[in-house]
Amino acid sequence: MSKLRLENVNKYYQSGSGTVHALKNVSLEIEQGELLAVMGRSGSGKSTLLKVLGGLTGIDTGCYYYDNKPLTNKERHMSKFRNQHIGFIVQNYALLYDRTVFENVELPLKYAGVRKKLRESRVLEILEQVGLEDYEQRFPHELSGGECQRVAIARAIINNPEVILADEPTGALDEDTEGIILDIFKELNRDGKTIVIVTHDPVLAKKLHRVVYLNRGMIHE
Amino acid sequence: MILQEAIKSIKASKILTAVIILLLIAASLVCNLVLDKLSSVRQSHNKLDQTTQKSYFWITEDLHDNELEHRFWNSENSYDRIRGYYQEMATSNEYKYLEFCKQVIWIKDSYGKFIEKVNRSLNLSCLNEFGINVIEGRLFTEEEMNVDFSTQTIPIILGYNLRNRHQIGDTFEGKYMLRDFKFKVIGVLEPNSYIILTNIGDDDVGDFYHEYLDNAYITPMVNCIDTPKSKDEKTFIRVLYMFKLNSIIAAPADYNSGEIRAKMDDLANKYDMYDFEVISISKQELKILKLVCKDSIDIMTVLAAILFVFSFICLFAIMSVKMNKNVEYYAIHLMVGASRQRIILYILTEIILVVSMAHSLSYVIIRKLIGSQIRYTLTWLIVSLLAFMAAALPSIYQMMHKELDTLLLGDAYE
Ligand SMILES: Nc1ncnc2c1ncn2[C@@H]1O[C@H](COP(=O)(O)OP(=O)(O)OP(=O)(O)O)[C@@H](O)[C@H]1O
Numbered sequence: 001m002s003k004l005r006l007e008n009v010n011k012y013y014q015s016g017s018g019t020v021h022a023l024k025n026v027s028l029e030i031e032q033g034e035l036l037a038v039m040g041r042s043g044s045g046k047s048t049l050l051k052v053l054g055g056l057t058g059i060d061t062g063c064y065y066y067d068n069k070p071l072t073n074k075e076r077h078m079s080k081f082r083n084q085h086i087g088f089i090v091q092n093y094a095l096l097y098d099r100t101v102f103e104n105v106e107l108p109l110k111y112a113g114v115r116k117k118l119r120e121s122r123v124l125e126i127l128e129q130v131g132l133e134d135y136e137q138r139f140p141h142e143l144s145g146g147e148c149q150r151v152a153i154a155r156a157i158i159n160n161p162e163v164i165l166a167d168e169p170t171g172a173l174d175e176d177t178e179g180i181i182l183d184i185f186k187e188l189n190r191d192g193k194t195i196v197i198v199t200h201d202p203v204l205a206k207k208l209h210r211v212v213y214l215n216r217g218m219i220h221e
Numbered sequence: 222m223i224l225q226e227a228i229k230s231i232k233a234s235k236i237l238t239a240v241i242i243l244l245l246i247a248a249s250l251v252c253n254l255v256l257d258k259l260s261s262v263r264q265s266h267n268k269l270d271q272t273t274q275k276s277y278f279w280i281t282e283d284l285h286d287n288e289l290e291h292r293f294w295n296s297e298n299s300y301d302r303i304r305g306y307y308q309e310m311a312t313s314n315e316y317k318y319l320e321f322c323k324q325v326i327w328i329k330d331s332y333g334k335f336i337e338k339v340n341r342s343l344n345l346s347c348l349n350e351f352g353i354n355v356i357e358g359r360l361f362t363e364e365e366m367n368v369d370f371s372t373q374t375i376p377i378i379l380g381y382n383l384r385n386r387h388q389i390g391d392t393f394e395g396k397y398m399l400r401d402f403k404f405k406v407i408g409v410l411e412p413n414s415y416i417i418l419t420n421i422g423d424d425d426v427g428d429f430y431h432e433y434l435d436n437a438y439i440t441p442m443v444n445c446i447d448t449p450k451s452k453d454e455k456t457f458i459r460v461l462y463m464f465k466l467n468s469i470i471a472a473p474a475d476y477n478s479g480e481i482r483a484k485m486d487d488l489a490n491k492y493d494m495y496d497f498e499v500i501s502i503s504k505q506e507l508k509i510l511k512l513v514c515k516d517s518i519d520i521m522t523v524l525a526a527i528l529f530v531f532s533f534i535c536l537f538a539i540m541s542v543k544m545n546k547n548v549e550y551y552a553i554h555l556m557v558g559a560s561r562q563r564i565i566l567y568i569l570t571e572i573i574l575v576v577s578m579a580h581s582l583s584y585v586i587i588r589k590l591i592g593s594q595i596r597y598t599l600t601w602l603i604v605s606l607l608a609f610m611a612a613a614l615p616s617i618y619q620m621m622h623k624e625l626d627t628l629l630l631g632d633a634y635e
């Protein structure tokens with residue numbers, strides 16, 4: 001049974017220079033527990049695809065099914081969907097730079113209404129899982145790129161989502177750090193998470209279950 | 222949590238917030254100054270307006286004939302007669318009888334030496350006619366206008382510039398109309414309080430001038446009903462009534478000097494008084510003053526409007542920058558699970574915090590810098606709040622309607 005399914009999805013952006021057709025008739029099925037790589041040239045629509053899957057943006061035509069239930073474009077529907085099912089890691093980490101690692105990772109739990117005691121133990125547990133124990137009182141600007149990336153991952157998985165979507169999580173990292181990050185994803189995948197990773201790196205892509213390619217908004221397996 | 226988050230957002234852009242607050246303080250200072258000046262010029266204008274709609278007459282004793290006066294005081298019952306004459310002159314349904322006296326009082330300093338101070342004595346009609354009011358304490362009461370020879374204490378009101386010399390409730394010794402009294406401070410006048418007095422002009426026509434009270438000790442122009450016995454008491458009554466009979470009469474515009482002359486002649490016969498003159502006061506100068514006032518009001522209104530618009534734009538612009546920064550910041554909150562309504566609450570709380578912080582600060586600073594003379598105006602409060610709200614509207618709109626991925630980009634695609 002497919003976890004995520006796109007059918008003939010089209011996505012347009014209005015920009016100053018006209019309309020951009022970012023996704024063209026995209027159909028894609030992702031199975032429960034799959035570890036998928038999305039590759040393609042810059043501007044081919046990888047981030048757009050991931051945002052559609054994560055409910056960060058709506059689609060213009062076509063259908064999106066999650067657990068075989070259609071997801072509408074209504075913001076209220078999408079935000080509920082995001083908060084319940086998705087852990088999203090954006091291209092630039094999107095951390096709050098005025099807060100400590102601990103506070104950054106804790107924030108989703110606050111909004112989910114988890115009590116303080118529980119929050120604390122959960123954050124420490126997750127930080128350990130991504131190898132950032134003892135970093136909780138540091139600020140993002142005191143961290144390396146790889147460490148920031150791990151904070152973003154920790155924040156994405158803290159609410160225990162079923163699906164994790166990561167936009168170039170290793171883009172700016174050296175091989176060793178890339179290895180560490182990949183290991184984290186693999187472990188999460190072993191725990192049963194469905195994971196989609198956007199990447200430019202064919203070596204990394206090969207280590208995952210399946211690779212799909214995007215070319216000017218169109219998909220090739 | 223809402224308050225906490227709002228404070229964090231303020232902290233996240235400390236410098237920007239500091240600039241906003243400084244700007245608001247500076248703008249508050251300037252706008253308040255202009256508004257305050259405007260309102261005081263307006264007040265002057267209203268006062269002049271009222272004054273020009275009346276007829277004023279100056280009653281003054283005939284300086285050419287001292288002999289008559291001398292004879293009067295030596296005649297029988299002169300003290301009762303002069304009081305009777307005064308009583309009837311001062312009571313009228315048709316005009317107001319304005320008593321004032323420009324003199325000095327002597328106040329005993331801490332070494333027991335008498336020091337000369339500027340004193341203006343006024344009766345209640347005079348206070349009322351020129352709209353004199355206190356900013357602290359109170360004005361004189363009806364009872365305080367009457368003294369007898371057992372009275373020891375006279376109330377005193379401080380001109381605005383003397384407000385720091387004494388406290389309300391203080392008493393000190395001194396001399397009033399050459400007689401020893403204790404003075405008790407009961408109030409402080411509003412800044413720029415003035416009465417309009419007359420000078421005799423070249424052609425025996427009186428002219429107006431402004432007599433400011435800021436540097437004066439104000440005492441009541443009292444009545445004394447006791448019959449004097451000692452020489453001291455007699456002198457007191459003489460001095461007092463000499464001043465009380467040299468007065469200004471404020472009457473409706475159609476009142477003429479003939480009517481007053483007739484009344485005075487009647488009373489002079491009745492009480493066998495010495496002579497007084499009635500001098501009509503020309504309103505020409507007042508009318509010119511009024512025109513000048515009107516001009517300044519127009520200019521200052523335009524100035525105030527420009528200032529307000531300018532401040533509005535400045536506040537709007539800088540607050541917009543802050544709000545724009547907020548969009549990205551709060552988009553992250555949205556991404557990790559905050560509801561949009563919650564974010565809007567953050568934004569509103571943040572604005573209210575910044576506004577109240579800036580305003581309380583500028584209130585304190587303005588008070589410290591300029592004293593209570595500046596009124597912190599409601600208009601300005603509303604204008605600044607509107608500027609902030611207007612600046613916040615676009616971000617609130619975005620927060621409500623834009624998709625999360627666009628918000629995460631900040632305003633890069635705007
Ligand atoms: N918010 C937006 N408004 C307008 N156009 C957009 C927007 N986001 C993306 N695009 C355009 O849509 C196309 C796909 O963009 P997308 O970000 O999905 O590319 P990408 O494959 O992730 O590229 P990269 O590898 O550089 O991250 C591009 O042409 C881009 O310019």
Ligand SMILES: [Mg+2]
Pocket residue numbers: 046047048091167
């Ligand atoms: Mg991208």
